[in-house]
Amino acid sequence: MKIRSLLIALSLALAAGPVVRADDTPLGERMEKMGGAFRALRRQIADASKxxxxxAKLATIRKNAEESMKFDPALAKDQxxxxRQKFIADYQGEMKKFMELCTKLEAALKANKNAEAxxxxxxxxxxxxAGHKQFKKDDKKK
Ligand code: HEM
Incomplete structure (x- = not known):
């Protein structure tokens, strides 16, 4: 009996099909990696001993931000x-500005200027x- 209900549950799940989430996209994957590193960075940014x-956390953010430039936001398809071209160019422009912030932050950390960091x-x-509000699918709907 138990196995039967398990099988029913399984076939229902299979019938529902795969759930498409943003982290299934190459861009979403990079963003997830940025998310983990940024959370940790934020917690310790004021602490010069760290x-x-x-x-190192910033290097992860930067690498994934750089790779993110190669992909179009999922929302581009809906434009x-x-x-569409302008939407993608705007996205790349904002990402470039974000990377400039990474460069400045790197200099501040190297100089142990933690208040600036x-x-x-x-x-x-x-x-x-701002980037999510403008370019991310789920945030747009809100
Ligand atoms: C500290 C900076 C950032 C962090 C930590 C971050 C983190 C994330 C996370 C966790 C997601 C969800 C991924 C998922 O659902 O699996 C995401 C999605 C996304 N982010 Fe960011 N993000 C950052 C900056 C930006 C910037 C600056 C932009 C645009 C210029 C941007 C554009 C997007 C887009 C478009 C998506 C949706 C993915 C897709 O369309 O495939 N993000 N981000």
Missing amino acids: NADSL PADK EKLCAAMGDAQK
Whole structure:
């Protein structure tokens, strides 16, 4: 009996089909990696004794942000054909600005300027929020 209900549950799950999430996209995968590193970075950004590790976390963010430039946001497909190019160019422009913040943050951490690093980290958080509002599918709907 138990096996029977298990089989029913399994076939129902299979019939429902795969759930498509943003992390199934190559861009979503990079973003997930940025997300983990950024969470940790934010927690320790003020602590100068952790600057070496903060630089390592930042390197992960930077590498994945750089790779993110190679992919179009999933939302690009939903744009009218005549607006799609601009949407993608805007996305790349914002990502480039984000990477410039990474460069500044790297310099601040290397110089042990943690008060400045804190501000730059907050600016990266703002860029994340704005970037998601403009280019991320789920955030658009809200
Ligand atoms: C600290 C910076 C950032 C972090 C930690 C971050 C993190 C994330 C996370 C966790 C997701 C969800 C991925 C998933 O659902 O699996 C995501 C998605 C996304 N993010 Fe970011 N993000 C950052 C900055 C940005 C910026 C600056 C932009 C745009 C210029 C951006 C554009 C997007 C887009 C378009 C998606 C949806 C993925 C897709 O369309 O395939 N993100 N991000």
